[in-house]
Amino acid sequence: MYDLIIRDANLIDGTGASARRADLAVVGDRIAEIGHIAPSLGHRVIEAAGLTLSPGFVDIHSHSDYHLLLQPTADSAVRQGVTLEIGGNCGYAAAPIWGPWLEERTATYRNLYGLDHAWQAVADYFARLEATGISENFGLLIGHNTLRGSAMGGANRPPSSQELEAMIEGARQGMAEGALGLSTGLVYAPACFSRPDELAMIAAAVREAGGILTCHMRSEGDGLIEAIDEIIGVAEKAEIPLQISHLKTSGERNWPKLHEALRRIEEARARGLDVSCDRYPYTASNTGLQAVLPDWALEGGQRDRTERLGNPAARARITQELTTHYPPDYWSRLMISEVTREENRRYEGLRVAEAAKLAETQPVHFVLDLLLAEQMQVDAIFFTMCEENLEAILAQPYAMIGSDSGCRGHEGPLSHGRPHPRTFGTFPRVLGHFVRERRLLDLPTAIRKMTWDPCRKLGILDRGHLQPGCAADLVLFDSATVSDRATYEAPLQYPTGIHHVFVNGVPVVESGEHTGARPGRVVRRA
Incomplete structure (x- = not known):
């Protein structure tokens, strides 16, 4: 008997090979069989009914080191189909x-x-x-x-x-x-x-x-x-x-x-x-607002950098360099994404030029004032x-x-601010916008870029593709409807079209909703 059988799926194995109709069986945390499998052999059977089954998506470039300790359910990631x-x-x-x-x-x-x-x-x-x-x-x-x-x-x-x-x-x-x-x-x-x-x-x-x-x-x-x-x-x-x-x-x-x-x-x-x-x-990119500062202004520890902004001579030099380096319209292409102090939350979602007007000051002075008040803890989005x-x-x-x-996620300490929409939408956006709508990539190629390519690069050989013996990291989605919903103005929105996500054989997303399960593991170098 198998713990799980996913039947009649449009299976894309992650290697770039074309899709094929197949069943997939799971025992424990591993893929046990792929092919034609009698449903009577499964303790649980999911009828895929033409949905696409692929390896769980691998985010090769993330910044969840501390976030996972604050948001261990990783809602914004797993609801995109990310399993690693x-x-x-x-x-x-x-x-x-x-x-x-x-x-x-x-x-x-x-x-x-x-x-x-x-x-x-x-x-x-x-x-x-x-x-x-x-x-x-x-x-x-x-x-x-x-x-x-x-x-x-x-x-x-x-x-x-x-x-x-x-x-x-x-x-x-x-x-x-x-x-x-x-x-x-x-x-x-x-x-x-x-x-x-x-x-x-x-x-x-x-x-x-x-x-x-x-x-x-x-x-x-x-x-x-x-x-x-x-x-x-x-x-x-x-x-x-x-x-x-x-x-x-x-x-x-x-x-x-x-x-x-x-x-x-x-x-x-x-x-x-x-x-x-x-x-x-x-x-648009997303990083700390302090990235606009010259390198010399970032020398030392956080206290040194912050005190430098309050030093009249250093501040005058920074102001002169920023005014010379960045054209006036540059500040209309930067959006304040997240701050830490309640009195500054009114600036979240505003372009720097707009926020400066609200604060009744010039953009460069606004940037330095905000960085000083927030002890450098300001995120910004750069439309460049x-x-x-x-x-x-x-x-x-x-x-x-x-x-x-x-x-x-939508709750907890990481549910504030206006994070970049990539936090909630990266992988569905590739599948919906660039595969289905723009036809920039075919579906097997896009899946390969999101699964086997990063695993192969990192030397993780038992994940990122579908074959017996590999880890049962799986995502079942509707290629006809999968889409990102997050925007720069309203980024805290989960995607559509991601039906089921399994991490090490355990359902983490069922019918688009998080199950609360925490079966994730640390993946160490072999």
């Missing part, structure tokens, strides 16, 4: 962490959410996730920014030999405890103060343990081509597989650079470098990309799908 998230991206990871960054993160999450930060090592963080119980599977990348901040704070200088060794040893230990690779965010502090040799040495240690390197590059706009050359050079020097995070061309003057960016990637692939990329299916380039990136055979978001 990869966290620790853009250089920021929950572990390993120690020293000044541990102190800073402990204070931040205690003050904002009352969260107890009782871990330092990857193994301890994984134990905390498992003790909490989560609804999806989760894998972790080690964060270069977190390593650097832990070893040397926010210092704007090369590391000493002892500091570099501490970073390398932290990466080695994290890999030994099950991390999947290393990520960096070279546009963010403190990694923005690092040079390629530093990153290459840490990456080489990760490569020895079988990991990959992912990168939010030093520039995705004016310095895009130079940034691609830099990170490809690091990966070739370290001889490590490379994943370029959320590939984009930011700023209208940089939109024409896409062809050259893709050419650089393809030349590296032709030389033998395992380089691929991921992208979310939207033309074009649809034509987005489609060109998604169509590349080496491009995968990632939300670049952390899981949320």
